[in-house]
Amino acid sequence: MIRLDNIGKQNGKQILFIEASASLQKGEKIGLVGPNGAGKTTLFRMITGQEQPDEGQVAIDRGVTIGYFSQDVGDMAGRSAAAEVMDGAGPVSEVATELKELEAAMADPDQAGDIDAIVARYGEVLGRFEELGGYALDARAREVLAGLGFSQEMMDGDVGALSGGWKMRVALARILLMRPDAMLLDEPSNHLDLESLIWLEAFLKNYDGALLMTSHDREFMNRIVGKVLEIDGGALTAYSGDYEFYEQQRAINERQQQAQFERQQAMLAKEINFIERFKARASHAAQVQSRVKKLEKIDRVEPPKRRQTVTFEFRPAPRSGDDVVNLKQVHKRYGSRSIYAGLDFQVRRRERWCVMGINGAGKSTLLKLVAGATPPDDGTVTLGGSVKMGYFAQHAMEVLDGDRTVFQALEDAFPQAGQGSLRALAGCFGFSGDDVEKRCRVLSGGEKARLVMAMMLYDPPNFLVLDEPTNHLDMATKEMLITALAQYEGTMLFVSHDRHFLAALSNRVLELTPEGVHAYGGGYTEYVARTGQEAPGLRS
Known part of the structure; x- marks a missing residue:
């Protein structure tokens, strides 16, 4: 279907591809991997014709339709989420547009002289619309949006009012509804909660077209792909098997x-x-x-190109008392919506609680209550003796001073630390070489998140409260973080949609459901075994 024949590509001084070849055949599901900056997005853009290779060619079989989801979703406003998704449904959406134009023409007195021709054309277009399953389009669009976590209200509301993360889901839904012959998905698992992620996994498993995708979620990648295409040192190498293989x-x-x-x-x-x-x-x-x-x-054998792997080791955290935090009869409302009504919850030293629940169940609210970022309407939240808390939330990135560089931000936070120690810390969290001289204002969301996490973990608290700590982290940084946290001696309370992270680090599960709050001894793996579900919102 799609072939890359001896392609060469250079961006400025950086050589991305040298005589690289690969193919995507009908029905294949391929994971595209490689270090940051290796050329994964460039490869997608060459397949879609947005960029041209400097050498070689990209060949696509005649008539093959391609759907491309990228992180750059552009501006969306003025239409409902459902209408925006249907607009990307390929030929049927074009036919629907013509139907609307013909309906308007039939009602226009100025076109009365052409009414016979308009009615005849309307009959033809209507037949084509029915043939393409047009009447089922709205239902199918809503089914996809519901799978990605949208309520009916959000589906019918102006897409312009949605946050960037929800707009990404709309853009992804457009591609899924289109069901092209080949899908190119660049990080589709970003911005999804666990329920949506599992729904998308099932959708892609059942999709009979070809798929080429990147993802920083190893579990998601493992369950979908049957082949891995690696970009490394300008070459493309294919491996038959899942990501683990x-x-x-x-x-x-x-x-x-x-x-x-x-x-x-x-x-x-x-x-x-x-x-x-x-x-x-x-x-x-x-x-x-x-x-x-x-x-x-003699043909010289080259030594293997070793990926730079970084490790981060916690300094010993001060010991807290056995009671870390205690919530008694906590009530919390937002407007008319009651999130908690009489919640009792206790965290003891060295427990690692993962908090699970569908969107709006109150996961982030619980973490904010524990961290003191939001007060309870009623009841008490009490921290235990000698508890030193570190709270990671997405809004924590707003406290960075935009004029300071990455290295200056670390120096400001730890004036007593040596330069070598701070450079090693920066390297662990993906800031190597000149990256430490970047000003905070130009950092991406992911880079800001990594910097805030580095600052939090260098002088370790004994109680970590983490809200989606793996968002924006690539696989290598995520592995480093999991390895480091596995050795951590303190207490944890966290929310994550990454099943690998959940399974590796939790030893308790707090499940938030409409029926009430349930606590499970044992970690995420035991929770899945006991409930038969990977997330609370999937219960049948």
């Missing part, structure tokens, strides 16, 4: 290449040593010459 295979390949490299280096050292010892002796001239020629012909 790719990781294992890549590690095996690296070990084999390292062993080959070491064997060859030992052989070369031996040969060079012989040449150096005997090059001045006439009696060995023929042998020396023979070995020199042999060395010239």
Whole structure:
């Protein structure tokens, strides 16, 4: 369906692709992976014709329709979310537009002389509309939007009033409703809650077209793709299997290449040593010459290109008392909506609670109550003795001083720390080289989130309250964070839609449902085993 033949591409001084080739066949579901800046988005843009390769060609079979979802959704306003989604449904949406124009023409007195032709055309277009399933379009659009977490009210409201994250969901719904022959999805799992993520997973599994996607959610990637395409050092390499298989295979390949490299280096050292010892002796001239020629012909084995992996180790956090936080008879309302009515909840030292519930269940509100960011309407929230809290929320990024650089922000927060220590901290959270000189105002949302997290974790609290800490983190940074938090000796209360993060770090689950609040001993994995569901909103 889609072929990349010996493509070359350079952005400024950076070479992205060198004679790279790959293909996407009918029905294939491929995960596109590679370090940040490797060229994943550029590859999507070349397939859609938004950019051209410098060399080689992108070949697409005649008649193949392509739907491309990117993080850059543009401006949306003036229509309902449902209308915006239906507008992207391909031919049927064009036919629907013509139907509306013909209906207006039939009611226009100025066009009365052409009424026979208009009515005849209306009959043809109506037949085509029915043939394309036009009458089911609204229902299908609403089904997709509901799957992505929209209420009926949001579906009918002006899309311009939605936040950036919800507009992303509208843009994604447009592509899903279109059901093109090939979908290109750039980070579709961003901005989704767990219920929507699981719904999307099922949708994509049942989608019979070709799929090429990126995602920083390893569980999501694992369950959908049957092949992985890696961009590394300008080359495209395909691995048959899911993301986990790719990781294992890549590690095996690296070990084999390292062993080959070491064997060859030992052989070369031996040969060079012989040449150096005997090059001045006439009696060995023929042998020396023979070995020199042999060395010239040898194909050199390169050492494996190792991905830079960073680790972050917590300093020991001060010990808190056994009672970390206690909520008694807490009530919280927003307008006419009651979020909590008499909530009792206690967190003890070294417990790691993950909070689960559908959108609007009160997950972030609970974290705000515990962190003191919002007061209860009634009842008490009491922190225990010697508790030092670190609270990560998306709005925490607003406190960064836009004029300070990343490094200056870290220096301001930790004036006693050495430069080497702060540079290592910045590196752990994805700021290497010149990145530390970026001013905070030009940082992306993801970069701001990483900086705030670095500042919070360097001088560790003994109680971490984390609201979606993995949003915007790439897989490598996420793995680093999970590894670090697994060693953390303190207490945690967190919300996350990343199942790998949930399973790796929780030892308690607090489930918020319309029927009430339920606590489960054991972590997320045990919760799934006991309830038979990966998220509360999926109960049948």
